[in-house]
Amino acid sequence: MRATVCTKGEFRVEDLPALVPGRGQVLLNVLRCGICGSDLHARVHCDELADLAAATGYDRFMRSNQSVVMGHEFSGEVVDYGPGTRRRWKPGTPVVALPIVRRGRQPELTGLSAAASGGYAEQVLVQESMTFPVPNGLSADHAALTEPMAVAWHAVRKGRVGRNQTAFVIGCGPIGLAVISMLKASGVHLVIASDFSPRRRELATQCGADIVVDPGVDSPWTASPKKSRITGAADVLNLGFDAMERLRRIPNLPWWYLFRAAHTFNKAPVGPVIFECVGVPGILDQILTAAPPLARIIVVGVCMESDRIHPATAINKQLELHFVFGYDPGEFRDTLHMLADGKVNPEPLITGTVGLYGIDLAYTALASPDRHAKILIDPRSPVITV
Structure with a gap:
C-alpha cells in the first residue's frame, strides 16, 4: 500500500x-x-x-x-x-x-x-x-x-441560534466557512462574517454570509442593519426595570412565575451568537471586549498556546462562553445527509x-x-x- x-x-x-x-x-x-x-x-x-x-x-x-x-x-x-x-x-x-x-x-x-x-x-x-x-x-x-462539516454542525447546534438572531463568524478559514454554510442551512437569516483575507471574504460570500467585513477597515459589531437597543451594561439593567413596570400594571399577576418560565424554556441568548473560528492568542479577549451584552460565544478555533482573558469584562456583560470540539455519530450522519440532500454546498x-x-x-x-x-x-x- x-x-x-x-x-x-x-x-x-x-x-x-x-x-x-x-x-x-x-x-x-x-x-x-x-x-x-x-x-x-x-x-x-x-x-x-x-x-x-x-x-x-x-x-x-x-x-x-x-x-x-x-x-x-x-x-x-x-x-x-x-x-x-x-x-x-x-x-x-x-x-x-x-x-x-x-x-x-x-x-x-x-x-x-x-x-x-x-x-x-x-x-x-x-x-x-x-x-x-x-x-x-x-x-x-x-x-x-463530511467530517469538517460535522465539526461545524456541532458548533452551530451548540450555539442554538434563533432564525431571527444575528450570528457573527470571526475568522473565515475552512472551519469558519463551514460554520457559515451550516448557519445558513439551519435557516439563520443574518450571518456576519469577518476576516482580513480578501480571498477568505470572497469564499465567505460564496458560502452564504449576508454581510462580510474586513476588520482592518470596518467593525463587524456595527455592520448589522438590525440595531440592538442593548449596547451596554446600563441597557441590561434597564431590561429589568422595563419588564417590572409592565408587569406591575396587571393587578394580581403572579409575575414571578413568568420569570421562572423564561428561565426554564428560553435556551436562546438574548444577544447575538458569536463563533470564534480563529484560534490564536488574544482573539478571545478581543471578542469578550467588543461583543454586545448577553451574547453567546462559541469557541470553535483551537488555540494551542496559553492565553489571557479578562473575566470581569464577560461577567459585567453576562456573556456566555462555550467551548466545542468534534461531533457525535448522529451529527456526523446528519451532516452526510445534509450534503447529499443539497441542503448545504x-x-x-x-x-x-x-x-x-x-x-x-x-x-x-x-x-x-x-x-x-x-x-x-x-x-x-x-x-x-x-
Missing part, C-alpha cells in the same frame, strides 16, 4: 504493508482525503498536542519521533471486512466513517495516532459501527468533507486536489490564506502542485 508518512515533520511516500482489518473493522480504498487545519498543527507541534491530549485523558496522540500516516477527513469504498462484522455493504460501496477505530476498549484517532493509519494513503481501516454509506450519488469530493471550500506526492507542497500552499481553503488528496492522482 502506498502512503505518505510523516516523521519529524517531514513527508515521504512509502510502500507499506497491506492493512488487515481487525475485529469489527472494514478495509476501505481511500477515494479522497482532506487536509485539516489540525493536520497542519500536528505536523510541527505534535509533541505539544500529545502532551495536551495526555493531560485530558488520551495518551496515544502522535509524537514527532513516530512515523504516522495522517489524514482524518476521508471518503472511500468498501474492500473487505474483519472478523465480528455484519458485512453490511457490498465491496465497492462508497462510504464515509468517523475517524476513530478501537482495539479492545482502546480508542485510536485515525490519522493522528501511530496505531491508526490515516487517509493519506491508498487504503484505511474504519470501524463498521462508525461507517455510513454515501447516499444520493454524493461525489467523493463532497463526501470527504461544500464546493466553495474545495480549492485544489493533489496526489500523495503533492502533500508537502499542499501544506506550504495552505500556510497562506490568499488562495486555498481546503485541499483534497486523491491517492491515485499524479498531480503534485496546486
Whole structure:
C-alpha cells in the first residue's frame, strides 16, 4: 500500500504493508482525503498536542519521533471486512466513517495516532459501527468533507441560534466557512462574517454570509442593519426595570412565575451568537471586549498556546462562553445527509486536489490564506502542485 508518512515533520511516500482489518473493522480504498487545519498543527507541534491530549485523558496522540500516516477527513469504498462484522455493504460501496477505530476498549484517532493509519494513503481501516454509506450519488469530493462539516454542525447546534438572531463568524478559514454554510442551512437569516483575507471574504460570500467585513477597515459589531437597543451594561439593567413596570400594571399577576418560565424554556441568548473560528492568542479577549451584552460565544478555533482573558469584562456583560470540539455519530450522519440532500454546498471550500506526492507542497500552499481553503488528496492522482 502506498502512503505518505510523516516523521519529524517531514513527508515521504512509502510502500507499506497491506492493512488487515481487525475485529469489527472494514478495509476501505481511500477515494479522497482532506487536509485539516489540525493536520497542519500536528505536523510541527505534535509533541505539544500529545502532551495536551495526555493531560485530558488520551495518551496515544502522535509524537514527532513516530512515523504516522495522517489524514482524518476521508471518503472511500468498501474492500473487505474483519472478523465480528455484519458485512453490511457490498465491496465497492462508497462510504464515509468517523475517524476513530478501537482495539479492545482502546480508542485510536485515525490519522493522528501511530496505531491508526490515516487517509493519506491508498487504503484505511474504519470501524463498521462508525461507517455510513454515501447516499444520493454524493461525489467523493463532497463526501470527504463530511467530517469538517460535522465539526461545524456541532458548533452551530451548540450555539442554538434563533432564525431571527444575528450570528457573527470571526475568522473565515475552512472551519469558519463551514460554520457559515451550516448557519445558513439551519435557516439563520443574518450571518456576519469577518476576516482580513480578501480571498477568505470572497469564499465567505460564496458560502452564504449576508454581510462580510474586513476588520482592518470596518467593525463587524456595527455592520448589522438590525440595531440592538442593548449596547451596554446600563441597557441590561434597564431590561429589568422595563419588564417590572409592565408587569406591575396587571393587578394580581403572579409575575414571578413568568420569570421562572423564561428561565426554564428560553435556551436562546438574548444577544447575538458569536463563533470564534480563529484560534490564536488574544482573539478571545478581543471578542469578550467588543461583543454586545448577553451574547453567546462559541469557541470553535483551537488555540494551542496559553492565553489571557479578562473575566470581569464577560461577567459585567453576562456573556456566555462555550467551548466545542468534534461531533457525535448522529451529527456526523446528519451532516452526510445534509450534503447529499443539497441542503448545504461544500464546493466553495474545495480549492485544489493533489496526489500523495503533492502533500508537502499542499501544506506550504495552505500556510497562506490568499488562495486555498481546503485541499483534497486523491491517492491515485499524479498531480503534485496546486
